[in-house]
Amino acid sequence: MLKQHLNLKLSQKLSPQQIQLMKLIQLPTQAFEQRLMEEMNENPALESGNEDEFEKDAYENDSYDEYDNDDNEHIDADDINIDEYLSNDETPDYKTQINNYSDDDDDRESPYAAAVSFHQDLINQLNTFILSENERAIAEFLVGMIDDMGYIRRSIADIVDDLAFTQAIYTDEKTVERMLHVIHELEPSGVGARDLQECLLLQLKHKTPSEYVDLAIDIIENQFDAFTKKHYDKLAQKYGVSNEQLKKAIHEIEKLNPKPGGSFAGSSRLTETVVPDFAIRINNGELELTLNGRNAPSLHVSRDYQEMMQTYKVSRDKSSQQKEAVQFIKQKLDAAKWFIDAIKQRQETLFVTMNAIMHYQEEYFLDGDETKLKPMILKDIADLVGLDISTVSRVANSKYVETPYGTKLIKEFFSEAMKNDQGEDVSTIEIKKILQDVISEEDKHKPLPDDQLAEILKERGYPIARRTIAKYREQLDIPVARMRKKM
Incomplete structure (x- = not known):
């Protein structure tokens, strides 16, 4: 049985403008500039720059009720108060503004060198090998599977299936394995590996x-688990070598790069x-x-758009x-007025917000000693x-x-409090x-x-x-004592 009844309740609802404002506050400088350009491209009534002819927009009506209207709601032109959009103020707004920054903040464009991508460099190296058309296609496919760290994360059997389904290349595991050995000859050394070992x-x-x-080589090939767990005493006993000899072998391993693609990608990527x-x-x-x-x-606000309003007002x-x-x-x-x-x-x-953070952590900002950062x-x-x-979170984040x-990243100044003795x-x-x-x-x-x-x-x-020490150590990305041990 259907019934009707009234239900009164209080609820908070953000307007679309409030939501947009929160998004603007959250944006860091570079993202904010991009958002600014998007808005100016979308709204021709919004302009930037200091123009001597610009008249200050005098639309200062505090009522923004019209923003609660649905986008499809019809606005009667006869109900628009044209005078609200016209200005008699002879002093442009920008002439009354004071910038609190120096010329050092002006945009400067830094030239970047055109770089060859990691994968393109590997393809270029493949050109030095004599391969058949089918072999080259397989080798290039393998190069495409290498991630930014330099690894191929797929098994040989899966690669054979991928070649058949995505490239219509029908081959066997033996051929793929042979092409993988070709990839292993490329620089940087170690690229195309399937795991760290x-x-x-x-x-x-x-x-x-x-x-x-x-x-x-023998240690990595046959005693990799003992090496990763740093069981050096067992390794020395296994191979019958002194600690000094083992130390020199371990030193050869420590000089290797566990992420062979990372160094190339880092050097070729545009500096952020x-x-x-x-x-x-x-x-x-x-x-x-x-x-x-x-x-x-x-x-x-565009003067041209204000003049259009004036033309409409005087037309009979x-x-x-x-x-x-x-x-x-x-x-x-x-x-445009709302965005400004x-x-x-x-x-x-x-x-x-930043001013409050600065004064709250005044002792730190005066001498830079991190131990003087107060719980905040x-x-x-x-x-x-x-x-x-x-809102404070949006300001501090990113x-x-x-x-x-x-x-410094602002959110790093925030921390919890603990009691000392x-x-x-x-x-x-x-x-x-x-x-x-x-x-x-x-x-x-x-190590302790x-x-x-x-x-x-x-x-x-x-x-x-x-347990708190363990938690802080993990947050600092410091390994356990056994993994910090050195020969």
Whole structure:
């Protein structure tokens, strides 16, 4: 049985404009510039640059109710207040603005050398081999399967099937294996390996034979598991060699590249430059914060579109085509005005948030000592600036600040608090830094296990559990004691 009833409830709903503003706040400088160009391409009523003829847009109506309309809702041209889109202000907006950045922030284009891709270089090397048409097709297919690290992650049987289904090349495993050996002759040495063990073996076999190279080959070929677990005593006993001889063989292995494709890809890939969104400088003992000028573009509403509004206003006979045109112009002018306001709000949000972070961590920014970073969570800054935690998160995420101590990722300044032996709150960053220092100073012949590291930190005033030490060590990408052992 169907029934009707009323249900009252309160709910929060973000408008499309609020959602777009949150997306703008989240964008770092380079992505923001791209978004800016997209908006200008889509909206002809939005222009950039300082024009002496530009008149300030005087559309300052605080009501944006029209944005709640559906895109398909009809706007009657007769209901549009034309005067809201016209201006009598003789002072352009850009003449009243002050940029808080220097000429050093101007765009500079760096020339890049054209580079041959990793895979193209391998194809070029194949041209030095005498191969049949079918063999060359298989070899080029194998090159195409090599990932950026230099490995082929498919088995021979799977490759045979892939050739048949995707290239209509029908062959057998023996032929593919033979072509794989050709790939293994290419540079860099070790490319085309199917696993780490094969990669290291290929590189060792390309070395000039010697006592220690031969021993290294035997170790990788027959005792790879013991080597990876650093059971050096077992290896020395197995081969009947001294620790010094084993050390020299291990040294031959340590000189190898476990990612043969990585070095080539890294050198040929275009350099990615981090563009800091903020800059902090010390002036007479005081911190100064500036927002990257590329985040403060000079935008204005097109004067041509305003003149179209003026033409419509003074015309006596308003045709249906003119009414349709003015409806389109209104939408574009509204969108341009909102986007300009959103940019200004983004600038203000970025600046006040970073300013709060800077003053919260003032001791660190004055001397660069990471142990002086105070415990700081998103809520601390959100309470200071009166913004939502999610907004602060968007500002801190994927943005960088230039400091006297290097360019830093802002979210790295946030950390949880822990108690020291005095009952004081200390940052987990401080504890990680001390842990890192202790491990760097340890005897690598007898590296410290986690329980001993916990004891050392406890002696220094940081009562940390062993499992917490393990967690921090993993976050610092430091292996367990056994894997840190050296001959």
